[in-house]
Amino acid sequence: MASRIQKSHRGTVSVLSQKGVLRLRWRLEGVEKRPVLYLGLPDTRSNRKKAELLAKQIEIDLAEGTYDPTMERYRAQVRPTDVDAQVRAQGESVVDFFHRFMDYKAKEVDARTLEKYGALGTRLIQFFKDQRVDFIGVEKAKEFVEFLRQYQKPRTIRDRLATLSECWKWGRQDLDPWKLVKVKDDLKSKPRPFTHAEVQQILETFKGDRYYAHYYPYVYFLLSTGCRPAEAAGLRWNAIDEKSTNIWIGRTITRGKKEKNTKTGEVRNFPCNQQMQAFLKAHRPSNAQESDLVFPAPKGGPIGDNNFCKRAWTKVIEKAGIAYRKPYLTRSTFVSHCLQAGMPPSVVAEITGHDVKTLYRDYAGCIVARPQIPDLYQEGIPEDSESAAGE
Numbered sequence: 001m002a003s004r005i006q007k008s009h010r011g012t013v014s015v016l017s018q019k020g021v022l023r024l025r026w027r028l029e030g031v032e033k034r035p036v037l038y039l040g041l042p043d044t045r046s047n048r049k050k051a052e053l054l055a056k057q058i059e060i061d062l063a064e065g066t067y068d069p070t071m072e073r074y075r076a077q078v079r080p081t082d083v084d085a086q087v088r089a090q091g092e093s094v095v096d097f098f099h100r101f102m103d104y105k106a107k108e109v110d111a112r113t114l115e116k117y118g119a120l121g122t123r124l125i126q127f128f129k130d131q132r133v134d135f136i137g138v139e140k141a142k143e144f145v146e147f148l149r150q151y152q153k154p155r156t157i158r159d160r161l162a163t164l165s166e167c168w169k170w171g172r173q174d175l176d177p178w179k180l181v182k183v184k185d186d187l188k189s190k191p192r193p194f195t196h197a198e199v200q201q202i203l204e205t206f207k208g209d210r211y212y213a214h215y216y217p218y219v220y221f222l223l224s225t226g227c228r229p230a231e232a233a234g235l236r237w238n239a240i241d242e243k244s245t246n247i248w249i250g251r252t253i254t255r256g257k258k259e260k261n262t263k264t265g266e267v268r269n270f271p272c273n274q275q276m277q278a279f280l281k282a283h284r285p286s287n288a289q290e291s292d293l294v295f296p297a298p299k300g301g302p303i304g305d306n307n308f309c310k311r312a313w314t315k316v317i318e319k320a321g322i323a324y325r326k327p328y329l330t331r332s333t334f335v336s337h338c339l340q341a342g343m344p345p346s347v348v349a350e351i352t353g354h355d356v357k358t359l360y361r362d363y364a365g366c367i368v369a370r371p372q373i374p375d376l377y378q379e380g381i382p383e384d385s386e387s388a389a390g391e
Contacts, residue, residue, distance in 0.1 A: 011062050013055035017043040018111075021102075021118040022051045024074075026058065037071050039078050040106020040114055042099050042121055050078065075107055094128040094136060095121070101167040112258060120160050123148060133171070141177035154185045191325045193333040198322050199223055205320040212312040217283050218295040218303060222327065224279075225270055226334030226352040229327050230254045231262060233303045238290035244280040245272050249353070256297065256304025268353050332363075339363055 013026040024037040039054075041047040054077055061067040068074065102117045109117075127147050128136075141161075148157045165178040194202065203223070206216040221232050227249065234253035240246070250267035253259045262268075272280065283294070297303045305327070313327050331352070338348045345363075349356045 011059060013058045013062075015048065015051045015055055018115065018118075020122055021114050022047055023111075024051060024055055024058065026055075026062070028062075035071070037074055038106060038111055038114055040102050040117075041078060042102065042118065054078065078103065078106070092133050093130050094133045095124050095130075097133040097171060098124055098164075098167055101170055104170065110258075112255075116159075117163065120163060123151070123160075136177060137175065138177045138180050141181045145181055145183060154183045157183050191329055193329060193336040194223075194322070194325070196337070198320075199333065201320045201322060202317065205316050206312075209316055209319070212316055214298045215303075215308065215312050215316075217279075218308075219327075219330070220279065221295065222330040223333060224276060226331045226338075227270075228252065228263060228331060228353075229305050229308075232295055233293075233305060234259055235294045236290070237284065237288050237292055237294055240280060240294070244277040246270070247272060253302040255306060256302045259302075262353065264353060266353065268351065270351050335359070335363055 011027070013024050016023050016025055020043050022039045022041045022043050024039065025034050027034050037058075039047075039051055041051065054074055057077075058067070058074060098121055102114070102121065105117065106114060127144055131140075145157060145161070148160065152160070161178045161181060161183065165176055168176045168178060203216065203220055206219050207213060218232060221227065222229060225232075225247070227235075230252035231249050233256070234251045235247070235249070236251075239248040239250070247270040248267065249270060250262060251259060252262055280294075285292075293302060295303060309327055314324070317324055335348055335352055335354065339345065339359075345359050346356055348354070349359045
């Protein structure tokens with residue numbers, strides 16, 4: 001089925017499909033931003049008919065002046081009414097069961113979560129096909145996990161299993177096989193941080209690239225602060241003090257559109273050295289507004305981390321002749337070099353938003369100032385112990 005429909009006129013409601021999940025979109029007179037109603041329905045023939053009927057109803061309401069701006073009346077028409085999912089699950093396929101769960105959750109989760117549900121639904125179709133939900137046990141769940149390993153990392157798989165476990169709980173299934181499956185991380189060495197020479201090569205290549213020089217300030221900032229890419233993408237000028245001596249980090253923008261709190265939900269302050277102060281002052285446009293992004297995309301708006309990684313970063317790293325590592329590694333590069341320069345781990349953890357325990361665990365080899373236990377009880381050492389120590 002087509003996922004795109006030609007641009008609609010005012011009063012016309014379009015049925016769209018985004019990553020296998022249906023939504024409606026239309027135009028309102030005098031309103032620039034078009035309303036979107038996320039249905040949470042998989043893009044199947046029957047669901048598309050249901051969406052088209054609802055679209056017609058909204059068009060009629062717009063024409064007759066009975067339109068519901070809260071959209072609650074329209075959501076109610078696609079919301080499941082059967083609260084006893086267990087009865088319906090008898091003899092029901094895994095795929096249909098999960099799709100009903102998606103319908104139920106559509107009213108309380110955001111669009112990004114619905115996309116994840118849709119992606120999981122696709123994997124369920126591929127693996128289970130028409131298998132019944134009441135026949136799924138631990139062994140079958142383990143087989144599904146091995147199937148997912150072809151496409152996803154362990155951390156993502158654990159997130160998918162948590163969703164399925166929630167689905168089984170919602171459906172009042174007696175056995176939840178997903179809780180009994182453990183997903184171990186792959187045993188592999190962690191990517192090494194960029195060396196000083198590699199950092200210089202990356203910056204010089206970005207700065208001189210014909211197509212991607214625009215991203216040079218963004219990359220320089222990542223390597224010089226250890227910020228997460230989404231934190232840098234969401235940074236605005238009002239988060240930097242007048243003298244550019246301090247940066248407040250408390251918001252992120254992911255996928256170039258969704259603004260939210262930091263990964264840990266905590267805010268922090270980054271103290272700027274003279275080099276960073278000079279960089280920020282030179283980088284700020286003379287007409288910059290306080291609410292403007294510090295590092296906008298080439299055509300304005302936030303930088304999309306996925307788009308940046310797949311295009312600019314991948315091509316520039318290859319052009320620089322450096323073994324590929326993800327942009328997120330700029331963070332561990334900053335942490336590693338700070339520790340090697342002798343900065344206390346507690347300070348590095350504070351300015352980067354790291355957990356101190358994680359810092360010691362993951363960067364132990366970089367810490368120069370190793371803990372030294374002082375001689376605390378010289379007077380209390382037995383004489384034979386002293387003589388033994390001297391032998």
